[in-house]
Amino acid sequence: xxxxxxxxxxxxxxxxxxxxxxxxxxxxxxxxxxxxxxxxxxxxxxxxxxxxxxx
Amino acid sequence: xxxxxxxxxxxxxxxxxxxxxxxxxxxxxxxxxxxxxxxxxxxxxxxxxxxxxxxxxxxxxxxxxxxxxxxxxxxxxxxxxxxxxxxxxxxxxxxxxxxxxxxxxxxxxxxxxxxxxxxxxxxxxxxxxxxxxxxxxxxxxxxxxxxxxxxxxxxxxxxxxxxxxxxxxxxxxxxxxxxxxxxxxxxxxxxxxxxxxxxxxxxxxxxxxxxxxxxxxxxxxxxxxxxxxxxxxxxxxxxxxxxxx
Numbered sequence: 001x002x003x004x005x006x007x008x009x010x011x012x013x014x015x016x017x018x019x020x021x022x023x024x025x026x027x028x029x030x031x032x033x034x035x036x037x038x039x040x041x042x043x044x045x046x047x048x049x050x051x052x053x054x055x
Numbered sequence: 056x057x058x059x060x061x062x063x064x065x066x067x068x069x070x071x072x073x074x075x076x077x078x079x080x081x082x083x084x085x086x087x088x089x090x091x092x093x094x095x096x097x098x099x100x101x102x103x104x105x106x107x108x109x110x111x112x113x114x115x116x117x118x119x120x121x122x123x124x125x126x127x128x129x130x131x132x133x134x135x136x137x138x139x140x141x142x143x144x145x146x147x148x149x150x151x152x153x154x155x156x157x158x159x160x161x162x163x164x165x166x167x168x169x170x171x172x173x174x175x176x177x178x179x180x181x182x183x184x185x186x187x188x189x190x191x192x193x194x195x196x197x198x199x200x201x202x203x204x205x206x207x208x209x210x211x212x213x214x215x216x217x218x219x220x221x222x223x224x225x226x227x228x229x230x231x232x233x234x235x236x237x238x239x240x241x242x243x244x245x246x247x248x249x250x251x252x253x254x255x256x257x258x259x260x261x262x263x264x265x266x267x268x269x270x271x272x273x274x275x276x277x278x279x280x281x282x283x284x285x286x287x288x289x290x291x292x293x294x295x296x297x298x299x300x
Contacts, residue, residue: 001097010107012172019168020096023114026157027269034273038280045287046296 066282067291069143073275080275084268091262099255111169113259116243117266118161122190123225125155125270129197130222133215142285143278145211148218149201150277154270156194162187174238182231183239186224193221 009016095113102109129151135144166184167177178184197217204210232241243251244259251259286292 005107006097009110010101012106012108012110015108015168015172016110019111019114019165020092022164022168023118023161026161030154030157030269030273034276037277041280041284042296042299045283045292048287049293049296 066143066286067289070279070282070295073279077272077275077279080268080272084265084272087261087265087268091258091265095258095262099258100252102255105173108169108172109255111165112243112255113262115162115165115169116259117263118158118165119187120263121266121270122155122159122162122187123228124267125151125158126190126193126218126222126225129155129218130225133218136211137215137219143282145215146278146281146285147274148215149211150274150281151270152194152197152201154273156191156198158266158270159187159191159194163191179238181237181239182235183228183237186228186231190221190224190228193217193224197221 007013091113095110099110101107129148132144132148132151135141136148163184166187170179171177197214200217201210201214204213231237232239241250244256283292283295
């Protein structure tokens, strides 16, 4: 397979590349959401701990 | 066995187990994904009927398998949660739902992108496609019910029952291509006699493993965070938080 064939995917580029792009996009989104969720939980626990110390 | 049980029943042990194994999971995921993408897109030969359009198989089949697999995990954990009241099982069930929904969404979108050039239509009310769409709605209903009920005990029980009842759809999806005359092709992968050449099969298997590992990575990340929150009053959590700062 040469570079041109790779890009055009034998005329199916309009279907093949969006399929892979949407998968990588969703994967990236899920990864970011999971990281954000963890950060949010840690901040939440820290806030509770700080409140207890202040009280 | 006793050691393994202890790992998953004691939150602290479970947290340590997950954090110890997470880098290995990520490494294996990147390796299998890399091999699957390169071999699937560059080295696998074009299909004699579908040409290069068949390469969508490398994201469509793993998404569809994971969509069904994750729902099966949800049903199993729902049963464990109802019978043994294990908090970890409830957490796995709860965390798996949005991940499963996204894999089902991917299966529908990539299937549609495959269907247009092969069947000439983006969508058809075919038995396989419709049953997968129902699976997507089951995931959404599960998430909505959990979000709508504020009482944790009732929420977990109702969600668990929903997951168990919805499981009836999984064999329907699997056997739909045999039970009904559908436009969707039959199973490409069977355990003993896969109807696909090895040069196409190995990248596909690699992608299936990569997708499964990605599910495990997401599950572990969310599980770690939720275990920390559930056990926030415990001394070991405070120690971990201290380590993190």
